[in-house]
Amino acid sequence: MDKEWYLEYEIQKNRPGLLGEITSLLGMLSINIITINGVENSRRGMLLVSEYDENIDRLKSIMQMMETIKITKIRNPKLKDKMAVRHGKYIHTDVDDRKTFRFVRDELGLLVDFMAELFKQDGHKLIGIRGMPRVGKTESVVAASVCANKRWLFLSSTMIKQTVRSELIEGEYNTNTTYIIDGIVSTRRANEKHWQLIRELMQLPAVKIVEHPDIFVQTTEYTMDDFDYIIELRSHVDEEITYESFEQQQFNEESGFSMFDF
Numbered sequence: 260m261d262k263e264w265y266l267e268y269e270i271q272k273n274r275p276g277l278l279g280e281i282t283s284l285l286g287m288l289s290i291n292i293i294t295i296n297g298v299e300n301s302r303r304g305m306l307l308v309s310e311y312d313e314n315i316d317r318l319k320s321i322m323q324m325m326e327t328i329k330i331t332k333i334r335n336p337k338l339k340d341k342m343a344v345r346h347g348k349y350i351h352t353d354v355d356d357r358k359t360f361r362f363v364r365d366e367l368g369l370l371v372d373f374m375a376e377l378f379k380q381d382g383h384k385l386i387g388i389r390g391m392p393r394v395g396k397t398e399s400v401v402a403a404s405v406c407a408n409k410r411w412l413f414l415s416s417t418m419i420k421q422t423v424r425s426e427l428i429e430g431e432y433n434t435n436t437t438y439i440i441d442g443i444v445s446t447r448r449a450n451e452k453h454w455q456l457i458r459e460l461m462q463l464p465a466v467k468i469v470e471h472p473d474i475f476v477q478t479t480e481y482t483m484d485d486f487d488y489i490i491e492l493r494s495h496v497d498e499e500i501t502y503e504s505f506e507q508q509q510f511n512e513e514s515g516f517s518m519f520d521f
C-alpha cells in the first residue's frame with residue numbers, strides 16, 4: 260500500500276542539475292513526487308509516495324552521503340509539512356506550547372489554508388484564536404469555512420452587529436457547521452441561556468472557534484487545556500497581543516455596536 264512521506268533537505272552547495280539528480284534518484288527507487296517546493300532558508304520540501312518503506316531507508320542512506328545537501332526532515336507528513344510545501348513557508352509554533360501556531364497578517368493565505376485543513380477533519384475540535392482588533396481573525400475563520408465547504412454560524416460576534424445567540428433553530432445544529440464565539444462578547448454581554456447553548460454545542464462533534472480564548476476561560480468552566488489548537492494572528496511579528504485596551508472599552512448600547520468591532 261502506498262504511503263506518504265515528507266522529505267526536506269537544506270542545500271549546502273547549489274549547482275546546476277542538483278534537483279535533477281535527486282529526482283532521478285527518486286525515480287530509480289520507485290518513489291513518486293506528489294509536490295515539490297522551495298521553503299525558507301535554502302531548503303526544499305517534497306511530498307513523496309512510496310509503496311515500500313525500505314526504499315525510503317535506501318533514499319535516506321544515499322542522500323546522507325551527498326555533500327551538496329543535508330537532510331533536515333524525513334517522516335510521515337504532518338499538516339504543517341504539507342502547508343510548507345504548498346506555500347513555501349513554515350508555520351511557526353510556540354517554543355513552549357507546541358499546539359500554539361503563530362501567523363502575521365501577510366500570511367493570511369497560509370492561515371486560511373491551515374484552518375481549512377483543520378476544519379475538514381471529523382469530530383470535535385476546539386480552536387482558540389488570539390489577536391488585536393481588525394487584524395483579520397473573523398474574516399480568516401469565515402474564509403477557511405468556505406474553503407472547507409462548511410457553513411459558519413456566529414454564537415457571539417461584533418462582525419456586522421452585536422450578536423449573542425441564546426437558541427438555535429433545528430437546521431443550525433449540524434456537524435458540518437463552524438461555530439464562532441467571541442470570548443469577550445460572551446463574557447461581557449451574554450445571559451445564562453447563551454451559556455447553556457454553548458455548553459450544548461461543546462458536546463456536538465463539530466468545529467468551535469473561540470476568539471479571545473484567554474478572556475473566555477476566565478469566567479467559564481473551560482480551561483486552555485480544553486483547546487486543541489491556539490492560533491495567534493499579528494499585524495507584524497513583534498506586535499504584542501494585550502487585553503488591556505479591551506478591558507477599558509464599553510459597548511455602545513444605542514447603536515448595538517461595540518468599540519472593538521472587527
